[in-house]
Amino acid sequence: MSANDLIRDLTNLGFVAIFLAVAIRTLRRPGSRSMSILLFFGVVAVIGSLSAASTHLNLTLPLRIVRIQVALLLVLPWILLNVAAEFGTLSRNGRRLSTLAMLLLTASVLVVPRGIGSWYLLLLVGYFTLVAAFATQAFVRLARTSKGVTRRRMQAVASGSAFLALALLLGTANRFAPAWAEAWTALSRVNGLLCVLSYFVGFVPPPSLRRLWQDRALRQFLQATAAIPPTADLPHIVGRLGDTVAEILGTPHVTVALWNEAEQALETPGSPPRGLPGSTPVERVFATQQSMFIPDAPKSDPANRGLYLGYDMRALMIAPITDGDHRLGVLAAFANRAPIFAGEDLALLELLATDLAGFLQRRALDEQVALTRARDEATRLKEEFLAAAAHDLRTPLTVILGQAQYMLRQQRRSPQLPIDRESLEELLHEAERMRDLTQDLLDVARPGTGGFVGQLAPIDVTVIAHEVAAEASGRSARHQVRAQGLACHVLGDERRLRQVLSNLVENAIKFSPAGGAIGIDIERDGDTVHLAVADEGLGIATDDLERIFERFERGSSPAAEAIPGTGMGLFLCRRIIEEHGGRIWAERLPRGSRFHVTLDAAPVDADESPEAERSSIAS
Amino acid sequence: MGEILVVDDERGIRRLVSAVLEDAGYTSRGCANGMEALEALTEETGLVILDLTMPVMSGDEFLRELRRRKHPAPVIILSAGNAAAVAAEFAVPALAKPFDVDELLTLVAATLDDRLTAPLPIPRS
Numbered sequence: 094m095s096a097n098d099l100i101r102d103l104t105n106l107g108f109v110a111i112f113l114a115v116a117i118r119t120l121r122r123p124g125s126r127s128m129s130i131l132l133f134f135g136v137v138a139v140i141g142s143l144s145a146a147s148t149h150l151n152l153t154l155p156l157r158i159v160r161i162q163v164a165l166l167l168v169l170p171w172i173l174l175n176v177a178a179e180f181g182t183l184s185r186n187g188r189r190l191s192t193l194a195m196l197l198l199t200a201s202v203l204v205v206p207r208g209i210g211s212w213y214l215l216l217l218v219g220y221f222t223l224v225a226a227f228a229t230q231a232f233v234r235l236a237r238t239s240k241g242v243t244r245r246r247m248q249a250v251a252s253g254s255a256f257l258a259l260a261l262l263l264g265t266a267n268r269f270a271p272a273w274a275e276a277w278t279a280l281s282r283v284n285g286l287l288c289v290l291s292y293f294v295g296f297v298p299p300p301s302l303r304r305l306w307q308d309r310a311l312r313q314f315l316q317a318t319a320a321i322p323p324t325a326d327l328p329h330i331v332g333r334l335g336d337t338v339a340e341i342l343g344t345p346h347v348t349v350a351l352w353n354e355a356e357q358a359l360e361t362p363g364s365p366p367r368g369l370p371g372s373t374p375v376e377r378v379f380a381t382q383q384s385m386f387i388p389d390a391p392k393s394d395p396a397n398r399g400l401y402l403g404y405d406m407r408a409l410m411i412a413p414i415t416d417g418d419h420r421l422g423v424l425a426a427f428a429n430r431a432p433i434f435a436g437e438d439l440a441l442l443e444l445l446a447t448d449l450a451g452f453l454q455r456r457a458l459d460e461q462v463a464l465t466r467a468r469d470e471a472t473r474l475k476e477e478f479l480a481a482a483a484h485d486l487r488t489p490l491t492v493i494l495g496q497a498q499y500m501l502r503q504q505r506r507s508p509q510l511p512i513d514r515e516s517l518e519e520l521l522h523e524a525e526r527m528r529d530l531t532q533d534l535l536d537v538a539r540p541g542t543g544g545f546v547g548q549l550a551p552i553d554v555t556v557i558a559h560e561v562a563a564e565a566s567g568r569s570a571r572h573q574v575r576a577q578g579l580a581c582h583v584l585g586d587e588r589r590l591r592q593v594l595s596n597l598v599e600n601a602i603k604f605s606p607a608g609g610a611i612g613i614d615i616e617r618d619g620d621t622v623h624l625a626v627a628d629e630g631l632g633i634a635t636d637d638l639e640r641i642f643e644r645f646e647r648g649s650s651p652a653a654e655a656i657p658g659t660g661m662g663l664f665l666c667r668r669i670i671e672e673h674g675g676r677i678w679a680e681r682l683p684r685g686s687r688f689h690v691t692l693d694a695a696p697v698d699a700d701e702s703p704e705a706e707r708s709s710i711a712s
Numbered sequence: 713m714g715e716i717l718v719v720d721d722e723r724g725i726r727r728l729v730s731a732v733l734e735d736a737g738y739t740s741r742g743c744a745n746g747m748e749a750l751e752a753l754t755e756e757t758g759l760v761i762l763d764l765t766m767p768v769m770s771g772d773e774f775l776r777e778l779r780r781r782k783h784p785a786p787v788i789i790l791s792a793g794n795a796a797a798v799a800a801e802f803a804v805p806a807l808a809k810p811f812d813v814d815e816l817l818t819l820v821a822a823t824l825d826d827r828l829t830a831p832l833p834i835p836r837s
Contacts, residue, residue: 480793484765487792491810492724498813499732516731523724568723571744606721606745606767656721656767 098148100282105141107289112138114297122436129179130296133172136165156207164199166261167217170224171195173254177231180247181238191224211268218265225258240343242306242437246295253291260284307441310341314445318452323459327351328362330456335424338445342438344428346406349414349449350375351422359422373397375411379423384412384446386439390427405429412443416450424449474660478645481659485530489523496520529592536668537644537661545665546586546672551695553580554590554622558613561594571608574598578615581622582695589669593677596662597626597688603656604648605630605685622694627687638679642667714758716740716820719749719774720790721766725809729761729790729816736817746774753778757785759824764791764798775802786823790816 112134119131143162147154154162174191177183198220205213232251236244263281267274294302317337321330331349339347350359359379374394378385390409391398401407406427414421424446426438496516503510536545555578562576583590594613601611609629616623631652633641640646645660647653663677670677675692716738718729726742733740743749746769749760760778764771775787779802789795789806799806805819 484792487809488722488725491792492722492728494810495725495728495732495813499728499735502813503735519724519727603767652767655765655770657765 097279097282100286101148102145104282104285104289105138105145107286107293108134108137108141111289111293111297118297118436129172129176133169133176134292134296136169136172140165140169160203163217164202167195167199167202167221170221170228170258173228173257174224174231177228177235181231181235183227183231187227191227194220194224214265214268218262221261222258225254225261229254229258238343241310241341242303242441243343245306246298246437249291249295249298253288253295256284256288256291260288303437303440307444310441311444311448313341314338314448318448331362334449334452338424338426338442338449341445342426342441344410344426344438346404346427348425348427349422350379350425351414351453352379352420374409375423375425378411378413379420382413382415382420384410384439384443386410386436401427410439410442412439412446414446414450414453416447416454419450419454421450421453474645478659478661481657482530482534482661484657485659486527489526489530492523493520493527496523533659533661533665536665543672545669546589549584549586551582552585552587552590553582554585554594554624554692555580555615557587557591557594558615558624561591561598562611562613565595565598565602565611569602569608572602572605572611573609574602574611574613576613576615578613579617581615581617583622583673583692584695585673585692586669590673593666593669593690594624594626596666597690600662600688601626601628601630603658604628604653606656609685617694620694622692624690624692625687627682627685629685632684633679633681633686635681638681641679642677714756714785715754716759716761717743717749717752717757717785718761719743719746719766719771720761720763721745722763725763725790732813732816733820736820738820745769746771746777749774750777753783753785757783759820760785760787761790761820762787764789764795765793772798772801775804788819788823 112131115131115134119128140162143154143158146152171191174183174188178188198217202217229251232247232254236247236251239247260281263277263284266277266281270277298306314334314337317334321333325333331351335347335349339345348361350361352358353360359375373396374385374387374390387393387409389407391401391407394401394409401409404427406429408428410426410428412424414424424442426442496519500513500516500520503513539545555576558576558578562574566572566574598611598613605611605628607630611626611628614625614627631648631650633648633653634650637648637650641648641660642663643660644664646664647658647660667677670690670692673692675690677688677690680687680689716733718726718733718740720726720729720742721744723744726744730740730742741752743752745766746762748768749762750769753760760774762771762774769777771789771791775798778785778787787802787804789799789804790809790811791806792809795806795808805823807816807819
């Protein structure tokens, strides 16, 4: 047997094999599409078998059989065109014309006299090539518009159709150029073999090839999940992964519905809950955990007919999103027509749903861990705060108790001595400190925002700054506290603004254990009053600049941690200033730090002549 | 009898403890943290009354340095926090804030009694 014959036989066997595979598939799942594909390969198998039988058994086929064989061959590209038409839309006129040509030529083949001449053969070949090319072009267009596995299969089918047309063209060429007959035959048979291989890949791809294509799709999906930032919220994640699945499958729309345990319902995160009546296919898939392909959803699910038609959705594929025993939801892919290779797509959808389930479970676990960590952190902050608050309360209490005992002791020993006024003042100061601290505790525990600022009145913050500076310098020998600036009026709660300035100055003293200069600068910039409290102390780490304004949070450097404190002060300052409509922030200096406060200037300033610059320096 | 160092970052407490001690006939000197106390430390220092939580140098860091220098001055911890661990580590007595003035004076007298001659009798009413 020559190589040419071997190729021909292999080609014929290949077509029979495809026919059998498609037949088995059609028996399992009958549908019009499989039927037309079955018809196509059935016709090819019959033509191939007839020529094989005549060659191998050395039979001369009767003319009638040859006529039928040729007629079948002419029907072939027309069936192919029908297959293409079922996958996508074709020009109606093109189809009509090809149907007419097919009918006329097939009929003519059965009655045409022998030896009619080469022009007739040319006509047949021309028809075959044109219609096959028309179908090929349709498949190419389908390949271009589809995605993923479908695209690859469409490409294979398009090549197969092109090879089919070429094989016939080359097979008849020896009639017109007999000098190269052998070359034509060889080329035609090679084309035939390429045709059967392409169709094999396109219509019945082997599992290994499918897995390869699926792997690519799954990798694409994994890359999409890896690209999702850990902070993304669920609606965003679900939307993004849904889009990725839609892109992989080449369907226009994919919905991820997740099970809401509280509501006992499936819902799409981020979308308003839709009361889907009765037992929808999505709910059925979730309940049965069996994936489902619905070629005609409006018909199969008439309750939601309006919904499907409204979105121009006809076909529906649904797979459960399940990780082990955890039923998380369903993944539903919609299409405006039944997908070309539904089984294939459904299998891929199942794999994607499984991946999605794994991803969602991992994310839920991560969230759980983050939540636990946040809770632990909150507990730690609370414990530290309680210890610090107790410490802060105990210090003035120690002085009050000790001072009282000491004074009593002195009075008992020498009743004639006058009461030491300085000690009494000290007692009062510490008692006031305790009062302020307990007030802070109540303030910090107040839920929500608001309620910090009472009666608003025009006040000169520069005056307050001077008073705060004078009071502070009297209390620390190692710090020089000064305030400077022109009169600046704001509309504010005097007690609260004094609290903010005192707190900032106290902090400046507290966090400058080695002493140093502390300055309060007030200036007006247009409609804004700007206060700045600067020190030469320990400074603030860049990472802490914003954090220190949170409740119970404190500077994280070892030097700052060694200084006792509750983490209430700056939190309260921020709330007071924000409630005044102002802003407070911290700045890191080369040496020390500077706290800024901006407040809206009160309109009264404009009517007053600017006072002379005041400056008080005390130490 | 040597000077008593009162080491506390709280000015009010330094002032109170010093007043109480001086009223009882001792001489005292206030220091705002461990570092200041190390600088004020002399051979004449008779006792250190020490807070634990302080900036710059904490009480336990000061104690470690004191031991390293083999300074003989006895120490009394006066702290608002839990001082048990540090007190045990350095084998020194501790008093919790808020403290009782009489208790402090008794402890000061007893501690000094162990090392030196007894101080002046504490006047009691």
